[in-house]
Amino acid sequence: MSPGLRLVQTTPAHDWTDVQRGEPNALEALLEEWLPVVLQWCRRLGGPRVDPDQAAQEIAIVVLRRIHTVRAAAAFPSWLFAVTRRVLAQHRRRHWGIRWNASAAVDRVAADTTPESHTQRQEEIAAVRAVIQRLPQTLREVLVLVDVEERSQPEAAELLSLPLGTVKSRLRRARLTFARQARADGLRPATADEPSGGE
Amino acid sequence: MSDRPDPRLQSFAEHTPARPDEIAALRRQLPSPVEVARSTRPPRRTWMLAGATLAAGLLGWVVLRPTAAPPPEPLSAVLTAQGGTGELTLGAHVRLEYTGSGRVEGDAARPRVHWERGRIALTVEPRSGVDLEVRTPDAAVAVTGTRFSVERDLLGTHVSVERGSVSVRCVGGSDHALGPEQAHTCLPATPGGLLARARALDEAGAPSEEVLETLAVGMATTGLDSPIGVELHFLALSLERQADNPEAALAHALAILRAGASLRRDAVASAAVELALSTGDCDGAAEGLAALPAPQQDAWATTVDACHTQALSEP
Numbered sequence: 001m002s003p004g005l006r007l008v009q010t011t012p013a014h015d016w017t018d019v020q021r022g023e024p025n026a027l028e029a030l031l032e033e034w035l036p037v038v039l040q041w042c043r044r045l046g047g048p049r050v051d052p053d054q055a056a057q058e059i060a061i062v063v064l065r066r067i068h069t070v071r072a073a074a075a076f077p078s079w080l081f082a083v084t085r086r087v088l089a090q091h092r093r094r095h096w097g098i099r100w101n102a103s104a105a106v107d108r109v110a111a112d113t114t115p116e117s118h119t120q121r122q123e124e125i126a127a128v129r130a131v132i133q134r135l136p137q138t139l140r141e142v143l144v145l146v147d148v149e150e151r152s153q154p155e156a157a158e159l160l161s162l163p164l165g166t167v168k169s170r171l172r173r174a175r176l177t178f179a180r181q182a183r184a185d186g187l188r189p190a191t192a193d194e195p196s197g198g199e
Numbered sequence: 200m201s202d203r204p205d206p207r208l209q210s211f212a213e214h215t216p217a218r219p220d221e222i223a224a225l226r227r228q229l230p231s232p233v234e235v236a237r238s239t240r241p242p243r244r245t246w247m248l249a250g251a252t253l254a255a256g257l258l259g260w261v262v263l264r265p266t267a268a269p270p271p272e273p274l275s276a277v278l279t280a281q282g283g284t285g286e287l288t289l290g291a292h293v294r295l296e297y298t299g300s301g302r303v304e305g306d307a308a309r310p311r312v313h314w315e316r317g318r319i320a321l322t323v324e325p326r327s328g329v330d331l332e333v334r335t336p337d338a339a340v341a342v343t344g345t346r347f348s349v350e351r352d353l354l355g356t357h358v359s360v361e362r363g364s365v366s367v368r369c370v371g372g373s374d375h376a377l378g379p380e381q382a383h384t385c386l387p388a389t390p391g392g393l394l395a396r397a398r399a400l401d402e403a404g405a406p407s408e409e410v411l412e413t414l415a416v417g418m419a420t421t422g423l424d425s426p427i428g429v430e431l432h433f434l435a436l437s438l439e440r441q442a443d444n445p446e447a448a449l450a451h452a453l454a455i456l457r458a459g460a461s462l463r464r465d466a467v468a469s470a471a472v473e474l475a476l477s478t479g480d481c482d483g484a485a486e487g488l489a490a491l492p493a494p495q496q497d498a499w500a501t502t503v504d505a506c507h508t509q510a511l512s513e514p
Contacts, residue, residue, distance in 0.1 A: 031226065031229075035217075035222055035225060035226065036217040036222050037217075039217040039221065039222065039225065040215065040216065040217045043215050043217075044215055047404070049404060053221075053224075053225055053228075056225060057225065057228060057229060060225075060229050061229070089405070089406065089409065092403070092404060092405060092406070093354075093400075093403065093405060121214075124207070124210070125210070125211055125214045125215075128207050128208065128210070128211040129211065129215075132211070136406075136407055136408075136441075136442040136443065137406040137407070137408055138408070139443075143208070146204070147204035147205065147208045147209075148208050148209075148211060148212045148215075149212065150212070173443070175204070175205065177443055178205060178208075179205060182205070182207065187207065
């Protein structure tokens with residue numbers, strides 16, 4: 001998990017009035033904090049028809065335009081997630097014709113891997129991505145927030161504006177569905193000590 | 200397995216990070232926060248100036264308006280342009296650019312555009328006194344001075360405002376006031392239109408929640424005594440099944456069977472048996488079994504009997 005990508009430390013309360021007033025430094029700091037998070041959400045939740053960079057840009061502009069409507073710093077993460085979800089849905093609708101967006105297939109492989117392991121790893125990542133994208137949206141969101149981004153379940157519940165119990169039951173269903181579909185797609189069985197590779 | 204994360208997801212996370220160089224590139228493409236904030240929230244002085252200009256304009260109009268305008272010429276024209284863009288000017292203040300088909304009636308001061316299919320962009324000179332209305336089978340859009348477009352396709356009627364403001368009344372009954380850079384889509388008003396929208400969304404890969412939302416509106420407007428009602432439930436059945444919601448899928452299947460619909464009956468009955476068995480609903484399975492044709496009944500009968508036997512043997 002890359003460091004510095006969690007939302008918990010973002011938008012400290014004492015800055016919020018500055019953010020709402022549109023103070024340049026406060027807005028810059030806000031962008032600095034959450035833009036990486038938003039880009040990752042776009043990549044992991046957007047699906048093959050969404051250009052994550054373009055979607056993240058659009059979300060940034062929506063946030064800058066509408067941030068004054070968010071009354072408190074505590075409400076910001078769930079509001080931001082709702083904006084992301086809405087913009088991603090618009091992008092999916094807008095780009096029906098695109099069957100697969102090449103930029104969505106992110107290729108991040110360490111320089112010291114062999115061509116064979118590189119190819120194998122790429123295929124595995126693409127297969128995992130395909131399984132995630134086929135999950136129903138409600139399950140996909142919980143799985144990405146908790147198991148991919150390593151957020152706590154209460155944190156995911158706050159982001160999704162859902163009761164903790166709902167997040168727990170969705171997570172359980174998401175993990176089962178993911179495992180079943182991964183098996184159906186012929187992915188290698190998961191093992192706890194499987195080498196993670198990459199960076 | 201469901202108590203802990205799958206290690207393959209960890210590996211996926213490690214290969215999909217937002218790297219600093221990518222974030223920097225994204226930041227370079229964004230406008231500065233100050234520019235965006237300024238363009239959205241003009242200072243109060245600007246509003247005061249705009250208010251004063253508006254008041255002066257109103258006063259000037261009251262003083263200088265013509266006292267007796269000549270009666271306007273009646274309008275009646277068919278608008279059709281396929282594979283290109285048609286253009287039409289109505290009087291001195293309204294300009295239409297369109298791809299698709301519709302017609303225009305009324306007169307230059309009160310044009311009434313009836314738009315059937317495709318996209319039409321309209322420019323109305325502000326404060327020209329023109330009262331323009333665009334109607335589609337799904338929506339009515341009223342406007343006095345602005346630039347906006349109306350697009351009608353399988354998804355409904357999409358109204359998008361570039362400048363000025365328009366009011367949109369969807370045929371379903373909801374009203375919407377749109378300002379610059381705002382848009383609204385009115386859902387199709389008929390069950391057939393809603394089914395077409397749901398299918399288009401599904402084919403486009405829209406989230407199943409969104410497709411099911413459209414289907415729910417359609418199912419509320421028509422019953423299972425019509426073929427479209429059956430098709431709406433059948434698509435909902437398929438989506439709920441794909442989304443791993445067997446109980447919801449079974450409810451749609453049983454609703455179709457109980458309505459006595461003949462359309463897709465075999466497929467629905469077969470789905471009902473499978474779904475009911477997967478959820479342990481032996482009565483639902485028996486109901487699906489009864490609707491199956493004889494050869495398939497024989498194939499499933501033993502399994503459904505076993506379900507009942509097992510249910511009886513459980514405490």
